[in-house]
Amino acid sequence: MKKVIALLLVLVLVLGLAACGSGTSSNDTPGAAPAADASPSSGGAPASDGAPAASSEPAPQEDTRGTFVFGDYVGSVDPASGAYAWVGIRTGVMESLFKFDENLNVRKNLVDDYSISDDGMTWIIVLKDGITFQSGNACDAEAVKASLERTCSMQARADGELKIASMEADGLTLKVTTREPNPALPNCMCDPYSGIVDVKSLEADGSAVIGTGPFKLVEYVENERMELDAYDGYWQGMPASKHVTIRSIGDLDSSSLALQKGELDACYGLSYDARDLFDGVGGFKISQAATSRVYKIYFNHEHEFTGDPNFRKAVCMAVDRVNYAAVLVNGAGTATKSTFPAATAFGGDELAPNVPDFDMEGAKALLAENGYVDSDGDGILDKDGKPVSLQIITYGRTGLPQSSQALQSALRQLGMDVSFEQLDSTEERANAGAYDLSVYAEVTLPTGDPYSYIMNNYKTGGTQNFGKFSDPQVDRLADELAAEFDSAKRAELAREIDTLVLAENHVCNMYHLNMYMAMKDTVEGLVQSPVDYYHITYLTCVK
Amino acid sequence: MSKSSPRLGQGAVLRYVLRRLLSLIPVLLGVTLLTYALMYISPKDPVEMMLQAQGTAPSREVVDAMRHQLGLDRPFVIQYLDWLWRFIRGDMGVSYVDGISVAGKLLTALPNTLKLAASSVIVTVVFSVPLGILTAVYQGRPVDAVIRFLSFIGNSLPNFVVSLLLLYFFALKLGWFPILSSRSLISLVLPTLALAIPMTGKYVRQVRAAVLEQLGRPYVDGAVSRGLKTRTVLFRDVLRNAMITIVTLMSMSIGSLLGGTAAIEMIFVLPGLGYMVTSAVTARDYPVIQGFVVWMSVIYLVINLLTDVSYYYMDPRVSAGMGVE
């Protein structure tokens, strides 16, 4: 009797299996299908394949250009949209008047020529002739004016940094008057919020998607995908790819799996560890660039130990910046002593003669010399009867907790009692002074110019000056920098300030972050830039 | 209200449903207020998170101007009441991060969530009910032991590990499935399995317990001694009575699945509600979080209500249990 029941149950189970199989669609049939994935153009995304589009549009001559599938952030392309304005520039939909080169120098982009009046308040910007929006409308001074006005009215950060009082448009000539002298105007015009959109063809819902770039946004599914078609009227030439699909990166590990499997042609934003899956591995290559994001330690200058220059120097000696860069972030760092990258006019280790190399023995000796000894034999150093007990705070950005753990371990070896706390954000604690050391990461040249970082970090009372560092000479030089228009002199001032700050190890810079993209080795025209504003260009394609 | 009262009429059921729907209002108020308060007292605000995402440190004036633009410089209560008043008029607001309407965001995220929830519940039921019955009927036999042990295994690893293993072996190594989701059904297979395997593991044991309980009831012995075949009893009575357990299970799972499964959505690139709310909480995107919380409360209450009403139709003896649980 029980056997009958068992038989029936098995039957139900088998039926269930069969139902499941058909319910989840052709479980068994596509066993052979993945072979097709070997072809470089298929992206595991049937909707994005170039074929259907090609058949519906009667092309005058055969278009042999392929499609390109890129793993990156997917978001709004509207430059006025706030947090994710950079998506429009990255994907090649938008362009800005100026552009950074690989050393973060400002270069003319849509601009033919520009000049500035003697009082520093009025800029004359002449646009290149023949540039059109993807809508076909001309990108003249009137259009640029309308675009910048729209962005400034919608976005406080753009308005606050561009400081535009008024604009006059005449053909290709745009006259910009600022509210106060703004030497960084061309730099700010590189920021994604300065992407130029065709205000004339704004859609009814108000989101701007038409730019002057090589690719036109045709479909956008939030957090999932963007579909871009080549804009053949692009001013620099025909885009090398016919169609680009941007796939959203939800999880770092699945995106590296997708690139390994060939569902992506290239991918940005992979984990540091994933680099080993592509760097020097057959069929793949990587493109890497040093960025200006510095990983550093700042000290609480109001605390007894961290206020002592010799103590700070000993802490700096416990920082193995070369191995942090090479091992801890798996090669995603370039060790640095100076604040700004050595590749720029503002940085270089020669600015930091008093910043020590990694030297644990030297650190022990320096501490002992300055009265930090374990006098009560409890294994913890003390000075004047006070044990050396330090608290490190940091937040969750990749690389920071790891650096903090390494620093904690090294300082313990020096005989200090070190605790480490990872917070959601450190600003509040830092402002309250409830810490000794903070491991922190910050972009030093957000607009290619050193002033904002110096003002925020090194000037007395700066918004990011959490360590309460104060030096009248630095303050004076920073004020000078604020009003200096000559770029050579600006660089000189920035170097002078950094030298002063580093002379007594007021901060300990560890490494600048390198960003990388991994791609199939058949990909061309895709280069990691030191700012992550530029990814897809008109040259990007799979060969 | 007590369990022994007679079966209620249709009118009473309707009144009961109405009363339950009305109780949605205080819950909705409580949940949204609690969310707003939690977000408000957490140390970061949307403007800071937005600027942190950009990696820059703009001047205080810019920060203040942005705060003013978003209305974040107003007192907490005013902000909440403002949200509430707009919500009552049908306006859920727009995201602080990208300016997209909250209703639009919910609608974009919903299809993936619904697909995943439906497919994983179906697969779970299809597997766990027969397996559960099998283990109950063969209690103590090797079949029972093997299935029970497998059910432990399915439930003993975090689901992100299971997901990554599935992707690694079945998508990358064997190439059977795509890694990036597409609109085809085949890309649903692995995420469905990742959700269904641990659920099946858990539910096999619950179904087994429910069937065992029924098998121990006197009516089974009675029926068998009256000459009815065991399998008739099993399918006609035991299964019918064990349905209550299964429905309870399903209702709880559907509820939590409809809230989104952030890890699975992230790993399988199927952005649904879980993904949406995780990024919204990280960015302190208040309007989006509020929209999600409202959705969750409604789902929770409606599912609970449907479950209770279905008890009423499945088992007359439960009729008046309504209102107690």
Added chain:
Amino acid sequence: MMGVSSGAKRKMAVYLAIFIALCIFSLVSGRLAPHDAEFVDLLAAKRAPGGEYPMGTDWLGRCIWSRILAGASSSIFASLVIVVLSMLVGCAIGIVSGYAGGAVDEVVMRIVDIFLAFPGIVLSIAVAGMLGPGLKNGILALAATSWTQYARLIRSYVLSLRQENFVKAARLNGQSGLSILARHIFPNAIRPVVVTGTLHLSGAMLSISGLSFLGLSSSSAEWGSMLSEGRSLMQQCPWVVLYPAIAIFLVTILFNLLGDSVRDVLDPNGKNKVLND
């Protein structure tokens, strides 16, 4: 089948003994570690298992075997604390609500509804955001979302026990509410709670690692965060995830076996159908 067989009792005793032994072991296991679990040696990073490092080293050159030993106590006790904390809070609220009835019950149940309808993930991230990430706060966040199942469970038992004759008799005898609760209701309602609690243990263990997947990890050696932090090395250095995964796997299986055997003994008729999530 109705009575509790001695076999079931023996089984439970065995699992309980293993469980207690494991708890005791986890308290001292940190001292058995061959290396300092937090000692960073970048030059020894990502070593394969063997020799000095029986389970290899992680991305910071820390000894994985030592970290597993040192992390045992936090991983195991974290799940215990989550269960006990939510049990205590849930039971207290559920008993009061069920016994008092009326308006109190109505209000409490609406609050429970609010917490049930409240997405756990929002609460977890908000709590971690306010108190900072870390094991303690993760525990608080998880307990804050799971007490409701206990409250609902014990309340329903209290409601039905209130109707029982021995409770009515006690009330007629003039016993105070508190003593009725303590003498008659609590001892009877606690069994299903204990069953739910032991079944909840494995779920709690897995949710901790789920939290750290969402970036709310603790920095100390804890199995869940070892697993989630190391997952991007799954292909390059599988040992970084393999050993913590095995540790979690074995302990969850033990928790599951224990939970099932406790249920077989305390609740043999399967009356306890309130499920943990």
